[in-house]
Amino acid sequence: MKNYKTVTVNTGKSYPIFIGENLINSVGELISSLVDKCKIAVITDDTVDALFGDKVMLSLKTAGYVPVKFVFKHGEESKNLSTYANAINFLAENELTRTDAVLALGGGVVGDLAGFVSATYLRGIKYIQVPTTLLSATDSSVGGKTAVDIPSGKNLVGAFCQPSVVVCDSLVIKNLPKTVFNDGMGEVLKYALLDEKVFSLIENGDYDLTDLIYLCVDYKRKIVEIDEFEKCERRLLNLGHTPAHAIEKLSNYTVTHGNAVATGVKIMVEYSFNEKILSHGEYARICKVMEKFNITPCSFSAKELALNALNDKKRSGENIKIIVVNKVGDCGQKTVAVSSLEKVFYGCNR
Numbered sequence: 001m002k003n004y005k006t007v008t009v010n011t012g013k014s015y016p017i018f019i020g021e022n023l024i025n026s027v028g029e030l031i032s033s034l035v036d037k038c039k040i041a042v043i044t045d046d047t048v049d050a051l052f053g054d055k056v057m058l059s060l061k062t063a064g065y066v067p068v069k070f071v072f073k074h075g076e077e078s079k080n081l082s083t084y085a086n087a088i089n090f091l092a093e094n095e096l097t098r099t100d101a102v103l104a105l106g107g108g109v110v111g112d113l114a115g116f117v118s119a120t121y122l123r124g125i126k127y128i129q130v131p132t133t134l135l136s137a138t139d140s141s142v143g144g145k146t147a148v149d150i151p152s153g154k155n156l157v158g159a160f161c162q163p164s165v166v167v168c169d170s171l172v173i174k175n176l177p178k179t180v181f182n183d184g185m186g187e188v189l190k191y192a193l194l195d196e197k198v199f200s201l202i203e204n205g206d207y208d209l210t211d212l213i214y215l216c217v218d219y220k221r222k223i224v225e226i227d228e229f230e231k232c233e234r235r236l237l238n239l240g241h242t243p244a245h246a247i248e249k250l251s252n253y254t255v256t257h258g259n260a261v262a263t264g265v266k267i268m269v270e271y272s273f274n275e276k277i278l279s280h281g282e283y284a285r286i287c288k289v290m291e292k293f294n295i296t297p298c299s300f301s302a303k304e305l306a307l308n309a310l311n312d313k314k315r316s317g318e319n320i321k322i323i324v325v326n327k328v329g330d331c332g333q334k335t336v337a338v339s340s341l342e343k344v345f346y347g348c349n350r
């Protein structure tokens with residue numbers, strides 16, 4: 001068996017995350033002690049299918065599973081109720097039963113959609129995450145958030161449903177096109193501000209990608225073990241996400257999630273500094289590291305962002321919880337009135 005690192009997540013259900021190079025051809029073997037032999041519906045998009053579909057199908061067959069494959073058009077615009085219904089129908093037509101499973105092969109869109117399919121089909125069947133982008137490897141494949149978008153906003157229909165196992169091939173991530181890789185760095189920037197170990201790795205440069213993914217995932221593990229259903233601590237993982245979701249929606253999803261998160265994190269750093277939550281020294285240290293991230297300037301005004309954040313899931317009545325940066329490795333929650341969001345986003349064009 002190949003070399004890999006393992007993070008074990010102990011939520012209501014306990015599951016391993018395997019991270020290492022050249023794991024994509026061994027998915028069947030890696031999951032075989034965790035998922036009994038069954039029919040597996042591989043859910044993927046057309047881009048990922050062309051690259052890895054055959055490899056994963058072969059690996060599953062070789063390990064004794066019966067794989068079937070549902071492919072949809074890549075992109076956030078496919079993460080909707082119509083693709084969801086088509087996928088559910090596909091499972092029913094292929095007679096998947098409660099002892100069968102779904103395998104999400106792809107990035108955040110595939111993982112969220114396939115996860116929601118498995119959370120709801122026959123009231124829930126197990127699923128496996130095989131992330132193929134940096135964004136899904138470091139964040140969305142772990143922790144059990146599943147969802148689809150509706151016209152009013154992103155991820156407004158969904159469920160918490162933990163996977164049974166996550167297999168992350170870091171060589172697949174290393175070989176991604178630059179734009180796709182960089183998109184994932186938005187979530188990495190979030191983890192860098194939440195966890196000093198991730199920050200130092202990037203600050204010092206010259207790191208191993210498996211180590212970077214491992215540290216991000218291990219931080220997320222700690223948070224979701226404390227708060228699986230986002231009642232409190234898990235909200236920290238939403239750092240930068242309120243402005244990010246507004247940017248994505250305003251741009252008609254032409255700004256991708258990771259790029260929007262990077263911009264959103266920067267907005268929250270500017271706000272934290274402006275509010276004197278973040279000291280001059282820490283702000284300077286963070287700005288230096290943020291220069292490594294190619295953060296896309298925001299092309300919307302603070303007012304536009306504030307108006308679009310009104311549908312945010314994190315809103316509660318007239319208030320919303322935002323995440324501020326106290327210092328590197330220490331972020332906190334702050335409740336503000338939704339009417340003051342324009343002020344929070346004031347630094348969006350800096």
Ligand code: GLY
Nearest residue numbers: 139143145234237
């Ligand atoms: N992506 C943030 C979370 O999983 O809570």
